Amino acid sequence: MKQATAEAHAKINLTLDVTGKRSNGYHDVCMVMQSIGLHDMVTACVGTGSCIRLSVEGSDLPADNSNLAYRAAELFLSETGTPCDGISIVIEKNIPVAAGLAGGSTDAAAVLVLLDELYDTHLGEKKLMEIGLKLGADVPFCISGGTMLAEGIGEVLTRLPDVPQTHVVLCKPPIAVSTPAIYRAIDSAEIAERPDTQAMCAAIAAGDCFRVAQLLCNVMQPVTAGMHPEVEAICGTLRSCGAMGAIMSGSGPSNFGLFEKPEEAQAACDTLAAQYPETYLTNFCTAAQVKR
Numbered sequence: 001m002k003q004a005t006a007e008a009h010a011k012i013n014l015t016l017d018v019t020g021k022r023s024n025g026y027h028d029v030c031m032v033m034q035s036i037g038l039h040d041m042v043t044a045c046v047g048t049g050s051c052i053r054l055s056v057e058g059s060d061l062p063a064d065n066s067n068l069a070y071r072a073a074e075l076f077l078s079e080t081g082t083p084c085d086g087i088s089i090v091i092e093k094n095i096p097v098a099a100g101l102a103g104g105s106t107d108a109a110a111v112l113v114l115l116d117e118l119y120d121t122h123l124g125e126k127k128l129m130e131i132g133l134k135l136g137a138d139v140p141f142c143i144s145g146g147t148m149l150a151e152g153i154g155e156v157l158t159r160l161p162d163v164p165q166t167h168v169v170l171c172k173p174p175i176a177v178s179t180p181a182i183y184r185a186i187d188s189a190e191i192a193e194r195p196d197t198q199a200m201c202a203a204i205a206a207g208d209c210f211r212v213a214q215l216l217c218n219v220m221q222p223v224t225a226g227m228h229p230e231v232e233a234i235c236g237t238l239r240s241c242g243a244m245g246a247i248m249s250g251s252g253p254s255n256f257g258l259f260e261k262p263e264e265a266q267a268a269c270d271t272l273a274a275q276y277p278e279t280y281l282t283n284f285c286t287a288a289q290v291k292r
């Protein structure tokens, strides 16, 4: 038996633009993605018998093949032609579910990376990303992590310089948001404001965190906020507590604010946590910090 553990980090979207729709229903996107400190712990053990077993601690998510981590293990075996000698996976779930934070994608990414290591298949990052894309558009980013420009359907990735450290307050209201439903709603939505992705990339390259905060923009925010007023309310609270900028992440409903001063970040976190238990004080993570 061999065992290894990895941190599976959540992501936020510093910008998110939807630029087109493909015939298969998927959308072209242009977004700056950022790994954050909040993470699940994923442990994989191989040589445990003859089947795949999953257990999820800290969440009532299903542990069968509807779980993206389970599907990642199945796909790894079929893609590599590895006979199953028993895989046991344990996920310690800390990332809020269906939150716009890529919780499922990052667990799947961690499983692929761990199995590549435990089975000595040496697929490397590029091949793992190709396999990961079959599980979901955000999985390739989660395999690599850090700060990236994501285009295509999210899989055409360009590494960006590390963003200067700021304090991130993250808040998920107790609402379920369906990613496909938000993508569908975007098709008929009038988009009033789009992110300036080039300016965001320049601000990141210049290490200017105030400018980064000013340029935060997500075209999905008005769509999700139109269905759930909590989104704007939380962003408003983050700003009134001193955030340099605050937006929704992904299709939502999580929102985050960027703070320069740790005491203001802590106060914002305390204020929001009193109403929303899924509130976190976290930070940006570089690719080196998410490397497993």
Ligand SMILES: C[C@@](CO)(OP(=O)(O)O)[C@H](O)COP(=O)(O)OP(=O)(O)OC[C@H]1O[C@@H](n2ccc(N)nc2=O)[C@H](O)[C@@H]1O
Pocket (backbone or CB within 6 Å): 013, 016, 025, 026, 027, 028, 029, 099, 100, 101, 102, 105, 135, 136, 137, 138, 139, 152, 153, 154, 179, 180, 183, 249, 250, 251, 252
């Ligand atoms: C919106 C984003 C922004 O980072 O994040 P989340 O809100 O999920 O965190 C992503 O594009 C979500 O990516 P991910 O959640 O991996 O998507 P998938 O599982 O591949 O697809 C779920 C569904 O979303 C829609 N989808 C997804 C990605 C994309 N570029 N275009 C789409 O139209 C499709 O309807 C698809 O069936």
Ligand SMILES: Nc1ncnc2c1ncn2[C@@H]1O[C@H](COP(=O)(O)OP(=O)(O)O)[C@@H](O)[C@H]1O
Pocket (backbone or CB within 6 Å): 061, 066, 067, 068, 069, 096, 097, 098, 099, 100, 101, 102, 103, 104, 105, 107, 108, 179, 250, 251, 252
């Ligand atoms: N390991 C997993 N962790 C979280 N969600 C999962 C997982 N496997 C499958 N899912 C399902 O994926 C859907 C999206 O959840 P998640 O990946 O957390 O959010 P998002 O796509 O908004 O970033 C949910 O409906 C959830 O039930």
